[in-house]
Amino acid sequence: MTNIAMVEAAAKRLAGKAQRTPLLSSPFLDKIARRRLFVKAECLQHTGSFKFRGAWSAISALPEEDRAKGVIAFSSGNHAQGVAMAAQRHGIASVIIMPSDAPTIKIENTRALGAEVVLYDRDRENRAEVAAQVNMDRGLTLIKPFDNAYVIAGQGTTGLEIAEQARSKGVEDADTLVCCGGGGLTSGIALALEKHAPGLRVRPCEPEHFDDVTRSLLSGRIEVNKRTSGSLCDAIITPSPGEMTFPILNRLCGPGIVVSEEECLHAMVLAFERLKIVVEPGGAAALAAALFHGDRIKTDDVIAVATGGNVDKSIFQQALQRFGETE
Amino acid sequence: MTNIAMVEAAAKRLAGKAQRTPLLSSPFLDKIARRRLFVKAECLQHTGSFKFRGAWSAISALPEEDRAKGVIAFSSGNHAQGVAMAAQRHGIASVIIMPSDAPTIKIENTRALGAEVVLYDRDRENRAEVAAQVNMDRGLTLIKPFDNAYVIAGQGTTGLEIAEQARSKGVEDADTLVCCGGGGLTSGIALALEKHAPGLRVRPCEPEHFDDVTRSLLSGRIEVNKRTSGSLCDAIITPSPGEMTFPILNRLCGPGIVVSEEECLHAMVLAFERLKIVVEPGGAAALAAALFHGDRIKTDDVIAVATGGNVDKSIFQQALQRFGETE
Numbered sequence: 001m002t003n004i005a006m007v008e009a010a011a012k013r014l015a016g017k018a019q020r021t022p023l024l025s026s027p028f029l030d031k032i033a034r035r036r037l038f039v040k041a042e043c044l045q046h047t048g049s050f051k052f053r054g055a056w057s058a059i060s061a062l063p064e065e066d067r068a069k070g071v072i073a074f075s076s077g078n079h080a081q082g083v084a085m086a087a088q089r090h091g092i093a094s095v096i097i098m099p100s101d102a103p104t105i106k107i108e109n110t111r112a113l114g115a116e117v118v119l120y121d122r123d124r125e126n127r128a129e130v131a132a133q134v135n136m137d138r139g140l141t142l143i144k145p146f147d148n149a150y151v152i153a154g155q156g157t158t159g160l161e162i163a164e165q166a167r168s169k170g171v172e173d174a175d176t177l178v179c180c181g182g183g184g185l186t187s188g189i190a191l192a193l194e195k196h197a198p199g200l201r202v203r204p205c206e207p208e209h210f211d212d213v214t215r216s217l218l219s220g221r222i223e224v225n226k227r228t229s230g231s232l233c234d235a236i237i238t239p240s241p242g243e244m245t246f247p248i249l250n251r252l253c254g255p256g257i258v259v260s261e262e263e264c265l266h267a268m269v270l271a272f273e274r275l276k277i278v279v280e281p282g283g284a285a286a287l288a289a290a291l292f293h294g295d296r297i298k299t300d301d302v303i304a305v306a307t308g309g310n311v312d313k314s315i316f317q318q319a320l321q322r323f324g325e326t327e
Numbered sequence: 328m329t330n331i332a333m334v335e336a337a338a339k340r341l342a343g344k345a346q347r348t349p350l351l352s353s354p355f356l357d358k359i360a361r362r363r364l365f366v367k368a369e370c371l372q373h374t375g376s377f378k379f380r381g382a383w384s385a386i387s388a389l390p391e392e393d394r395a396k397g398v399i400a401f402s403s404g405n406h407a408q409g410v411a412m413a414a415q416r417h418g419i420a421s422v423i424i425m426p427s428d429a430p431t432i433k434i435e436n437t438r439a440l441g442a443e444v445v446l447y448d449r450d451r452e453n454r455a456e457v458a459a460q461v462n463m464d465r466g467l468t469l470i471k472p473f474d475n476a477y478v479i480a481g482q483g484t485t486g487l488e489i490a491e492q493a494r495s496k497g498v499e500d501a502d503t504l505v506c507c508g509g510g511g512l513t514s515g516i517a518l519a520l521e522k523h524a525p526g527l528r529v530r531p532c533e534p535e536h537f538d539d540v541t542r543s544l545l546s547g548r549i550e551v552n553k554r555t556s557g558s559l560c561d562a563i564i565t566p567s568p569g570e571m572t573f574p575i576l577n578r579l580c581g582p583g584i585v586v587s588e589e590e591c592l593h594a595m596v597l598a599f600e601r602l603k604i605v606v607e608p609g610g611a612a613a614l615a616a617a618l619f620h621g622d623r624i625k626t627d628d629v630i631a632v633a634t635g636g637n638v639d640k641s642i643f644q645q646a647l648q649r650f651g652e653t654e
Contacts, residue, residue: 016495022349022371027412028439043603044349044368085354112355168343272643276370276605276636309603313651316599317644324640 001244002149004195007156007188010057014157017089018053019045021158023165023303026274032291036301038171039287040162041277043309047113049235049283050158050185050307051082051145057154058143059086067092072140074127076102078235078308079145080110088114095140097131103312146184147242155185159192162303166197173199174301177257177286180204180213181236183245185307190252200303202253205285207233207261212240213249214256222246232261232315235282235308257296263288268316269323271306281315283308328571329476331522334483334515337384341484344416345380346372348485350492350630353601359618363628365498366614367489368604370636374440376562376610377485377512377634378409378472384481385470386413394419399467401454403429405562405635406472407437415441422467424458430639473511474569482512486519489630493524500526501628504584504613507531507540508563510572512634517579527630529580532612534560534588539567540576541583549573559588559642562609562635584623590615595643596650598633608642610635 024039046052059071070093073083080096087094096110100119111117120130131142144151162176176193178186183204190202204213210231215223224240231237241249264281267288271279279287286304290297351366373379386398397420400410407423414421423437427446438444447457458469471478489503503520505513510531517529531540537558542550551567558564568576591608594615598606606614613631617624 019349019351022346024346024371026373028436031439041371044351046353048601048603109355112358272605273640274375276375278599278603278605313600313647317647320640320644 002152002156002188002191002248004191006149006153007160007192010150010153011157011160013060014053014056014154017056018157020161021045023162023169024275024277028274029270029291032270033302034294035297035299036171037290038166038169038301038303039271039275040158040303040305041275042158043277043279043283043306047078047081047085048308048310049078049082050155051078052085053157054151054154054184055079055082055086055143058148058150059090059092061150062141066139066141069139069141070094071143072097072131072135073143074131075145076106078310080106080115081113083143084110084113084115095134097127097134146182147244149244152184152188152245154188156188156192158185158305159189160196162189163193163196163200166200166303171301171303174299174303175297176200176202176303177205177289178202178305179236179283179285179307180206181238183213183241183249185305186253187245187248189305190248194252204249204253204256205289206236206256206258207231207264207282207285208258210237211256211258214258216241216246217250217254217256220250233264233282233285235280236285257289257293259285259288259293263292265319266323267291268311268319272320273324277306278309278311278316279306280308280311329479329483329515329518329575331518333476333480334487334519337477337480338484338487340387341380341383341481344383345484347488348372350489350496351602351604355601356597356618359597360629361621362624362626363498364617365493365496365628365630366598366602367485367630367632368602369485370604370606370610370633374405374408374412375635375637376405376409377482378405379413380484381478381481381511382406382409382413382470385475385477386417386419388477389468393466393468396466396468397421398470399424399458399462400470401458402472403433405637407433407442408440410470411437411440411442422461424454424461473509474571476571479511479515479572481515483515483519485512485632486516487523489516489527490520490523493527493630498628498630501626501630502624503527503529503630504532504616505529505632506563506610506612506634507533507583508565510540510568510576512632513580514572514575516632517575521579531576531580531583532616533563533583533585534558534591534609534612535585537564538583538585541585543568543573544577544581544583547577560591560609560612562607563612584616584620586612586615586620590619592646593650594618595638595646599647600651604633605636605638605643606633607635607638
């Protein structure tokens with residue numbers, strides 16, 4: 001089980017390797033949120049999402065002999081790029097197993113970061129079997145996206161930075177909204193804040209129809225989404241919280257806030273206009289909650305984590321078309 | 328004349344007031360630039376450009392009695408918003424004189440930051456006379472956009488951060504490219520680097536037809552642009568370097584690099600895709616130089632300052648349409 005000492009140890013391993021991302025603000029957004037709003041711009045992290053932190057943390061924690069053999073991961077998204085880059089910068093091999101219908105650009109980006117990409121047919125092949133075959137003689141270590149104690153610890157370093165940055169801005173009591181898929185980032189941040197900024201309470205934010213964490217926190221046990229696809233917020237539509245993340249979430253976080261896709265797109269445009277950052281739909285869920293669900297928030301200040309910026313150009317253009325000021 | 332002690336003093340006044348903007352990078356951009364490329368994301372500064380630094384520096388340096396009376400500035404762009412917000416956060420009045428044909432959104436944004444906006448008719452009125460009339464009994468202090476020693480010192484704090492951040496990344500010898508209008512930022516950064524990172528040489532970057540600084544550095548005297556409008560890079564089409572900035576530029580900077588509007592739009596899209604930041608055309612000139620004029624650069628590493636992100640939605644969409652990867 002990840003603990004705060006592991007988060008602090010991960011921060012030491014990540015020092016000088018991860019970007020220290022800024023905590024941004026704008027009086028225009030404060031006005032919409034009706035309170036002071038601070039945005040942790042984790043979309044500016046290497047590879048465009050917080051995932052690099054967890055990947056680096058996990059890889060750097062491996063015994064040297066294991067690490068030298070390389071790592072393997074399943075992902076067509078942000079975790080893939082985080083693992084690929086962290087492996088490349090460690091000088092080790094990475095194999096990323098992706099569905100063959102993943103967008104070409106994501107396959108190419110992951111390859112460009114030095115990964116060996118292995119494609120499988122979602123309908124006819126089992127990805128675990130594909131991975132087992134690839135890994136038959138290689139001894140690659142599997143890096144799971146959230147149910148890995150070192151990954152959670154790495155994501156938690158975001159929380160250590162938030163604690164410091166909030167204090168320097170005089171923020172001591174604030175709901176801290178985090179876009180939540182499997183809960184790796186959310187639980188890691190919660191561990192960091194529990195010790196370093198106990199007035200900051202973590203609240204997971206999720207898109208409609210994919211509110212497994214919100215429901216799990218209400219029922220006290222792991223709930224599962226009915227739908228598994230069909231959301232613009234593809235980065236955070238994991239079917240359920242993880243077995244390692246849920247106990248932490250359950251102890252420290254909540255209640256969750258559920259936002260619509262429309263609100264995420266609108267939040268993306270406001271982030272473009274007022275913060276000058278690029279956020280993907282799933283990475284804008286927390287910001288959308290802060291901006292459009294202020295009635296659910298009781299603190300004078302609020303912090304939202306913008307978790308990623310890997311958005312397709314066409315979706316970004318669609319958002320710009322529909323929202324935002326006209327000149 | 329601004330000196331390094333003034334830059335260091337400005338940094339103290341700005342501590343906790345300005346954003347410390349990150350120095351970003353991407354292996355994808357390194358590949359295009361054919362060297363390590365670091366981008367100082369000053370578009371993430373308050374009000375979306377570095378101008379907040381100079382405005383805060385100048386206002387905070389005023390004798391208290393003068394400051395209490397308020398400040399005045401001429402600008403329809405980034406300087407207007409920087410002055411308005413810096414004044415508001417000092418709790419003092421600001422008057423911004425703008426042409427009546429300035430985009431409504433810029434007028435509204437400046438007003439929303441607490442400024443009193445006074446419009447004048449470009450064809451029939453003289454802005455200095457308009458300002459004199461507004462200021463008849465008020466004792467407002469004029470904050471010039473670059474020919475003000477404290478403004479230059481404030482912009483120079485960007486250079487102090489670059490020096491520290493570059494050192495922490497092991498960068499000791501690198502051309503440092505800065506988008507250049509009147510030269511306030513460029514000269515301020517040059518003063519900071521002269522002392523704190525002497526291996527980083529500042530080179531001004533300008534759009535075609537507005538290369539007054541590049542030509543001035545070649546001839547050794549202040550040259551003037553023939554055109555005064557008609558560029559997408561509106562933030563940096565000042566007619567000539569300033570009387571206070573040129574001596575510093577001439578002593579420390581160059582040679583300049585001239586880029587096309589096309590290259591700026593392309594650089595904006597690459598910043599969107601790879602760094603997740605929003606950059607305006609004039610704020611992308613240095614990045615465009617780093618990416619597309621590598622043959623002019625001799626150092627193994629290069630630093631580019633992305634100076635602002637206040638781009639109209641329609642221009643951003645146009646850039647996305649024309650450049651960038653397709654999915």
